[in-house]
Structures are given as structure tokens and as C-alpha cells.
């Protein structure tokens with residue numbers, strides 16, 4: 001609120017109060033301008049119409065004093081203020097001042113405006129072009145730009161705003177705080193997330209700090225602790241599998257048993273081979289009799305063929321949302337609830353040790369993309385856990401009804417609210 005800098009970053013963890021402070025800040029700016037007799041337009045921007053409609057706009061409507069003007073949907077959303085613009089000689093133009101409200105789904109949404117101040121919410125999700133536009137929309141007025149946001153990734157917000165401030169550039173100011181610093185944020189949630197989330201992600205999401213995802217995708221994978229000597233899989237508990245199709249690349253299937261007492265998942269077997277036929281995959285699956293197999297959705301045709309011509313009726317399409325899937329596996333590793341049979345899952349273990357993010361670029365930004373190699377068994381594993389389906393498909397298995405029914409009876413509801421497992 002007190003910053004005199006032209007570009008201000010207000011960076012906090014989720015639900016830290018950014019949107020609230022953004023709305024208050026803009027009203028405060030408008031009031032100051034009004035008192036000084038400065039007239040003109042303003043802008044509220046959000047990365048998507050959803051964020052705009054669900055956060056920035058309702059919050060602003062709540063804070064905006066009713067006697068300043070009114071909200072208009074047509075022709076394009078804006079607040080019309082009760083006062084009018086003056087030309088450079090101080091003569092009234094009769095043209096009302098406005099607060100434009102725009103979602104930047106369309107990068108040209110704010111072309112041609114000239115703004116006395118801009119408030120941009122959740123800027124971490126905006127493209128580089130947004131930042132260029134904010135500067136040009138205020139280049140004549142030299143008005144301030146408040147950027148509120150959670151640090152999502154190492155993008156322009158990090159490079160051009162945060163780093164410029166760090167480097168001592170006087171045009172920039174950054175204020176950072178944690179979710180917990182908001183008095184209405186619940187401490188239990190903070191503590192729960194701290195316990196269950198990887199540290200880099202926690203510091204980013206709840207700490208409001210820029211952290212870089214780099215190095216290994218699964219740094220929690222600890223061979224000493226997570227590899228166990230093979231044992232015979234008991235008839236109780238759930239057996240399920242994940243499948244990643246390949247041809248020149250390996251086809252990978254991982255088989256998992258859930259210990260119903262400890263809720264630990266044991267990856268007890270993998271199938272890992274290139275240039276095999278569907279019937280070989282089917283033979284492996286039919287041998288291990290998983291209650292369900294979740295497979296790569298890109299290969300819908302192969303899934304259909306396995307189901308119809310090879311008797312693999314329990315095969316289903318996986319949910320391929322990658323980030324969430326990786327988080328789920330990481331959480332299971334952190335909780336030490338995912339273990340691996342020694343010498344039966346070598347390729348999977350090898351992939352855990354090599355799967356990594358692309359190195360950051362020289363300017364400190366990073367795409368945070370994962371190097372798309374060494375990930376066949378890992379993808380299969382991610383698919384296996386991609387839906388909290390325990391037991392949903394158990395009735396489709398051909399043989400061994402007794403143990404299946406028994407397993408179904410012991411099926412448990414998801415125990416962890418974050419992973420669903």
C-alpha cells in the first residue's frame with residue numbers, strides 16, 4: 001500500500017489475501033488520483049475469465065464504493081465512474097472515467113488503453129506478452145502496476161519483476177508473505193500441507209517463495225528404504241496394474257499389491273519389453289490377475305483390442321494429468337507407502353534414479369519441463385495410481401473369484417485426502 005515503485009509484486013502463498021489487497025490497493029489509488037484531480041482509466045486484469053469471475057471481479061465489487069459509479073457488462077465489462085476525464089489543459093471532455101476489467105485469455109484484450117494504474121491478479125499464470133502490455137499501457141501515464149500472485153513457475157514474473165527488485169532496481173518493489181500470515185488462514189491446513197507436500201512445492205504454494213523444480217523428478221526415491229525382499233503376495237488385499245504402451249520403446253506394465261493392513265503399496269513385478277505383441281501383454285496380465293489395469297489413453301485402440309480379443313476385460317483408461325500424478329507418487333514415497341520388490345522391478349527402479357527436469361536456462365528461468373526419457377515404467381506406475389478406483393472393477397476378472405471377492409470385501413475407502421490413497 002505504501003510502495004512508491006512503479007512495478008509492485010505482492011507475492012504470497014495461496015489464500016494469503018492477495019486478491020483482497022489488490023482490490024483495496026486499486027480503490028486507494030483511484031481515490032488518491034481523484035483527490036489530486038487526476039482523471040483517467042484503470043485496468044483490472046486476470047489470466048483467465050474463470051479467475052476473473054471467481055476471484056478478482058467479485059472481490060473488487062465487494063470493495064468498490066457504490067457511490068463511485070457502476071458496473072457495466074456491455075459493450076465490454078467495465079466500471080463506469082461518476083467523474084469525467086479532463087484534457088491536458090484541464091478542460092472537461094465529458095467522457096466518463098472507467099475501470100476496464102479484462103481476462104488475458106486473449107493477449108490483445110488490453111490493446112490501446114491508457115491507464116493511470118493497473119492491478120493484475122495471479123500474474124504467475126500470465127504469458128510474457130501480458131507483462132509487455134502492462135508496461136506499454138502505463139508508459140505515458142507512468143502509473144503504477146500492482147501484480148499479485150502465487151509463484152507458479154520461474155517465468156517473467158520471476159525474471160523481470162522479482163529479480164529486478166532483488167538486483168536493487170528502484171522501479172520495482174516486492175512484498176512477500178506466507179499463507180499463514182493471513183489471520184483467517186487455517187493453521188491445520190498449513191501444517192497438513194507442510195507434512196505431506198514436497199518442500200519445494202510447499203515453499204512455493206504456501207510460503208509464497210520462488211523455488212525451482214530441478215534435478216530429479218522423484219528426489220524422494222530412496223533405494224535403501226524402499227526396496228524390499230520379495231515375498232509371496234497373499235490372497236487378501238488389492239492387486240492392480242498400470243500399463244504404458246510402446247513398440248520401439250518398451251511396453252511397461254507394473255503390478256501392485258496393496259497391503260490392506262498397513263496400506264503400503266508393493267510394486268511386486270514389472271513387465272518391460274519392446275517389440276512385443278498384444279497377446280504377450282495379455283498373457284502377462286492374465287497371469288497376474290490384477291483387479292484392474294489402467295492404461296495410456298493415447299492408445300485407445302490397443303486398449304479396445306486387449307479387451308475384446310485378448311480377454312483383458314479389466315483394462316481401463318488412465319487419467320493422464322501429469323503434475324497431479326507425479327505429486328501423488330511423490331507423496332506416497334514421502335509417506336513410505338510405496339515399496340518395490342528387489343530384483344523384480346529393476347527397470348522401474350532405474351527410471352526413478354534417472355528421470356529428471358531440463359536444466360534451467362542461463363537467465364535463470366526454466367521451462368520446468370521433464371526430459372521425456374526413462375519414463376516408461378514410471379508412466380505405467382503413474383497411470384496405475386491415476387484413479388482412486390480400488391475395487392471398482394473387481395467383478396470383471398475371469399478366474400479366481402474367491403480371492404477376488406475376498407479382496408473386494410476388504411476394500412477400503414481412500415485414506416489420504418491429498419493422494420486419495
Ligand SMILES: Nc1ncnc2c1ncn2[C@@H]1O[C@H](COP(=O)(O)OP(=O)(O)O)[C@@H](O)[C@H]1O
Nearest residue numbers: 012013014015016017018019020021182183184
Ligand atoms: N488481512 C486479512 N485478514 C483476515 N482475512 C483476510 C485478510 N485478507 C484476506 N482475508 C480473507 O482471506 C481469504 C483469502 O483471501 P484472498 O484475497 O482471496 O487470497 P488470495 O487471493 O491470496 O488467494 C478471503 O476469505 C479473504 O476475505
Ligand SMILES: [Mg+2]
Nearest residue numbers: 018019020055
Ligand atoms: Mg486470489
